[in-house]
Amino acid sequence: MSDEIIDDRQELTPEQVAMKDRDRDALHILPLETLPFETPPLRRAKLIKNVRLNSVVELFSDAKAGSGQMEIDHIANQFGWPPRPPHKDLVLLKKLAPLHSYDVYSLRMKFRELGIPVSSIDDLKLSGDKVKELTKYMKTFTFPLIQQIYGDDVSVQSFDDLVGLFRDPDITKVREKLGILSEKLMIEIHEVPTFLEDYGDVFLSLSYYRQCMDEVEPAIDMFLEALQEVRENYQLKQNLNLMQTCDTVEATLNSLMAAISGRFETFDRYTGNMWQNLNAERFRQVKRFIEDYHTTIGGCLCAITVKMQAWSLRFPHAEAGGPAQRSEFIVSEMKQGIDYLREIESNAPKVEAIDWDSE
Numbered sequence: 150m151s152d153e154i155i156d157d158r159q160e161l162t163p164e165q166v167a168m169k170d171r172d173r174d175a176l177h178i179l180p181l182e183t184l185p186f187e188t189p190p191l192r193r194a195k196l197i198k199n200v201r202l203n204s205v206v207e208l209f210s211d212a213k214a215g216s217g218q219m220e221i222d223h224i225a226n227q228f229g230w231p232p233r234p235p236h237k238d239l240v241l242l243k244k245l246a247p248l249h250s251y252d253v254y255s256l257r258m259k260f261r262e263l264g265i266p267v268s269s270i271d272d273l274k275l276s277g278d279k280v281k282e283l284t285k286y287m288k289t290f291t292f293p294l295i296q297q298i299y300g301d302d303v304s305v306q307s308f309d310d311l312v313g314l315f316r317d318p319d320i321t322k323v324r325e326k327l328g329i330l331s332e333k334l335m336i337e338i339h340e341v342p343t344f345l346e347d348y349g350d351v352f353l354s355l356s357y358y359r360q361c362m363d364e365v366e367p368a369i370d371m372f373l374e375a376l377q378e379v380r381e382n383y384q385l386k387q388n389l390n391l392m393q394t395c396d397t398v399e400a401t402l403n404s405l406m407a408a409i410s411g412r413f414e415t416f417d418r419y420t421g422n423m424w425q426n427l428n429a430e431r432f433r434q435v436k437r438f439i440e441d442y443h444t445t446i447g448g449c450l451c452a453i454t455v456k457m458q459a460w461s462l463r464f465p466h467a468e469a470g471g472p473a474q475r476s477e478f479i480v481s482e483m484k485q486g487i488d489y490l491r492e493i494e495s496n497a498p499k500v501e502a503i504d505w506d507s508e
Contacts, residue, residue, distance in 0.1 A: 170276035176361060176451035179251035181206075183272035184265065186238050188228055196245055200459035202452050202486030204246040221246050241265070249448025249493050252361075254354045258443055275357060286356030287349075293424050294348065298333055312345055335428040344429055351436045354443065355416060361450045362409055368457035369402060375464065375475055382472045391476050394484050401487050405449050408494055412442055445497040452490050456483060 161169070172178045177198040186192050195207045199218065206224060209217040219227060221242050230236040244263050248255065253273045260267065267273060275283075291308035298311070314326050330345075331338045376395050379385055386392060416439055423431045463478055464470045470478075 167278075170278060173253065173272070174276050174279040176250050176252045176447060177455050179245065179256070180272075183267050183269070184241065184245075185268075186241065188236075188238050190228070191224075191238055191242075196242070196251065198251070198451060198455050200455060200482050200485070202455065202489050204248075206242070249444060250451035252357070252447045252451065254357070254440075254443045255447035258440065275353070279357070280353065283353060283356040283360060286359050287352060290352035290355070290420065291349070294427075297424070297427055298329055308349055312349070315342060333427065334432075335430075340429070344432070347436060348432060351439055355413075355439060358409075358446050358450060359413065361454065362406075362413075365450065365454050365457050366406070368461055369406065369453070371467075372457060372460050373399060373402070374467075375460075376479070379472055379476050379479065382476075385472055385476050388476070391480060394480055397487060398479065398483055401490055402453065405453060405490060405494060408497075409446055409449055412446060441498045445493060448493040449490065452486065452493065456486075459483075 169180065172180050172195065179196040181194050181196060182192045190208065191206070193208075195210075196204055197207045197218070199205050203220070205218040205220055207216055207218050221239075224230075224242060225232070225236065225239055228236075228238075230239060244265065248259050253275060257273050259265075260273070287308060291311070295308070295311055315323055327338045327341050330341045334341070334344060336344060376399055380392060380395055416435075419435050419438060423435050459482060460478070464475060
């Protein structure tokens with residue numbers, strides 16, 4: 150199976166490679182080729198979150214033909230699997246379906262919990278292009294480390310420069326820099342590369358989620374403006390069920406975005422505290438704290454992003470669709486899954502329960 154997948158990748162066009170990278174970087178898409186499925190059509194499919202926040206198998210997607218989606222409960226009939234015992238692929242799909250987000254950071258946590266193997270660790274990393282996009286976000290977290298270790302050394306301007314020092318052919322120079330980091334972080338020299346890898350990865354995850362939030366906020370603003378127009382429509386305002394739905398959707402979106410913003414503020418505060426007395430253990434505390442929230446933040450941002458993308462696709466500009474069409478879409482699609490969103494937030498770890506050593 151693995152040989153077949155590798156061969157397929159070698160034959161991909163640049164456009165197909167770019168599409169695969171976009172899928173891997175998305176919150177709501179899980180390419181199934183990365184997992185041990187036995188059924189060939191499934192290895193070419195994706196698991197996605199639809200506008201109602203249900204997980205469905207997307208067997209094909211084409212600009213002309215559209216998206217061929219199938220509910221997981223119907224997959225067995227599609228492939229002629231017997232009801233007993235359940236097919237291995239169906240068992241795996243049912244493990245994946247309840248996950249709140251398919252971003253790589255949430256998947257790492259959940260795959261470990263569920264004992265799900267992947268074909269390559271690179272399948273749970275962001276693409277190179279996405280990492281480049283996140284450079285401006287990463288500077289907030291990497292520059293303080295560089296300053297702590299190197300001060301005003303102009304030869305080290307980025308995290309890549311810092312990591313690159315340990316690939317320098319000058320062994321004496323490398324040993325010296327390793328010694329500086331080892332002493333500053335109070336860890337053994339051989340632990341330094343792992344520390345840097347963990348440091349870069351945990352703050353890359355935070356940068357990724359921040360970017361996702363920044364990208365969805367304009368769409369939320371446009372949607373809330375549309376909600377207000379629906380409320381002000383003379384005929385529609387008589388529909389009490391519609392008015393209540395508008396209020397519920399708006400309140401849920403505002404509450405979730407406020408909660409996500411609040412968590413980012415907490416991350417910033419804890420990260421700032423870490424720099425007051427930098428060492429590896431303090432970083433590990435911050436790392437655990439941030440990772441505890443990966444599935445909550447990823448789940449909320451995934452659901453909100455899917456909803457906003459669906460709205461923007463249906464109503465791409467302020468004049469698209471009339472009040473009646475918009476109100477119908479709000480009730481039939483945007484309202485669906487609101488309880489699911491609340492469930493994600495209600496199950497989030499409690500900040501008060503995190504044992505943070507401020508000493």
